[in-house]
Amino acid sequence: MGFLQLLKSQFLSHLFICYVFLLSGLIVNLLQLCTLPLWLVSKQLARRINIRLCYCIASQLVATLEWWSGTECTLYTDPKSYPLYGKENAIVVLNHSFEIDFLCGWTFCDRFGVLGSSKVLAKKELAYVPVIGWMWYFLEIVFCKRKWEEDRTTVTQSLQNLKDYPEHFWFLLFCEGTRFTPKKHQISMQVAQSKGLPKLKYHLLPRTKGFWVTVQNLRGTAAAVYDSTLNFRDNEVPTLLGVLNGKKYHADLYVRRIPLESIPEDEAECSAWLHKLYQEKLHYLLYFTVHCPFSNNVIFVVCKLLEFLFRSNLCLTLLMCDVIVSKISFIVVNRTLHAYNFLFQGKRKVQVFKLYKSVTNCILDCG
Structure with a gap:
């Protein structure tokens, strides 16, 4: 073990990273609080300022993954779709299989300049968590209680508010609702069997209501759905602790762009479409295990030095x-x-x- 790797594995190093993140995050939260009066004067200006402030927090996590851990995130996509990334609003459908899949999703956002404006569908309780939760509150993240009768109105209203958003954004969706574990998978497949749905080997059964509501309310706002399938090479099992310890992982993200107008508007048809999408995700992962990596359409998008210096100085x-x-x-x-x-x-x-x-x-x- 080299000196640098030994340094990364020390508790004091982890403590320092957490100290910088928490304290700088609270300072950013305070600055966000100061933008509240600005919402009454210029809503769009307040939004733009909060996008930059949110980037100050989220980029630290991305930098920890890439620069501290050294994790490599490789993007595989259609070269024809690549020029559109970051230049349109989109719904990103990610599999929820690893502890750090949200970090890889944020890395994807960062590469195309939408990290500060990226959205998620999060639990209501997270809005009260300092730094991340408060950051999301000012970023107009969609919060839900996971009780559909109560969530329908609030989620719909939150999504409608994004129609006049001043900058391009990506809405990240984990349709499985929770991270994959063997126990959850067993229960999920029992539900699939009772409903006559195809079984999934590497995924949980997707929750279709949230996806359908998101698609319906972002029609005319988002241009496409980015079907994103994440996997790690050599059967790596990445963890947040591993990232803090400076362990390097190798992530491969296969992304295909699907025009939003091609997705059915009817709820039942949209649900069937989503189930089919997850069947296709299964095929991609099965292909990956045999023919790693995904395909020849690989695009390396590296972090620019200027961005790194900005993060460090900030x-x-x-x-x-x-x-x-x-x-x-x-x-x-x-x-x-x-x-x-x-x-x-x-x-x-x-x-x-x-x-x-x-x-x-x-x-x-x-x-």
């Missing part, structure tokens, strides 16, 4: 702001406690606080 700037704020806050608290000790405790010193101060100064000096 994170460092946010970190420095956080350090300055933390230092000022520490001084204020320190002086307050000294005053308290002088007035009420004589001139006794709090040894625990002195120890905290020395550790804090050490961290700040190292940072």
Whole structure:
């Protein structure tokens, strides 16, 4: 194990990455909060600002996958469809089989300039989670309670709000609803058998209502559905902990563009279409296991140096702001406690606080 790999596997390295992400994320959340009055003046300007702010958070996760872990994400697609990516609104249908498939999906978005404006269908509870959840709230992410009777109106309204969105966006959908596990797969296939639906070896049964509602409400807004099938070479089982430890994975993403007008408008026909799509995904994965990679239509889309420098400088700037704020806050608290000790405790010193101060100064000096 080399020195760099050893460094990446250390807990202090992980702690530093999380520290930068959380604190810079909270600063971005605060800036997003400051845009609230702007919504009353210029909704579109507020949206554009929030797209850039959201990119500041999401790009850190993508950079961790690509630059820290060194994971390679290879795109396979039709060369005729490639020029359209990033230049149109689209619904991206991804398989939900791995811990980091959302990171690979975001990498796909980042390559074509829509990471800051990418959307998902997320649980309502996530809206209350600091950094990511708050970022999504200002990005107008579609939240749902997974109770269709309650979700129908709110999801429809949220999707309709995207019709006048000022920049191109991709709406990422995990139609399986949850990540693949053997137990979930067994239950899902029992449901498929009871409904007379074909069994899927590598996927859960797709949930068709959410897909149909999304397609119906984004007709005229989104131009296509990007059927995206993700797999990892050599039977790799990627994990978030592996990414933090700097382990390199090899992801292959097969994407085909399907014009939205070719998808049936009738709910029953649309459901049948989606089930057929997942059967085709199964064939792609079976082909992959034998003929890895997917096909000869491979396109390497590398991260540009300018983008990397932007991310690095941005994170460092946010970190420095956080350090300055933390230092000022520490001084204020320190002086307050000294005053308290002088007035009420004589001139006794709090040894625990002195120890905290020395550790804090050490961290700040190292940072």
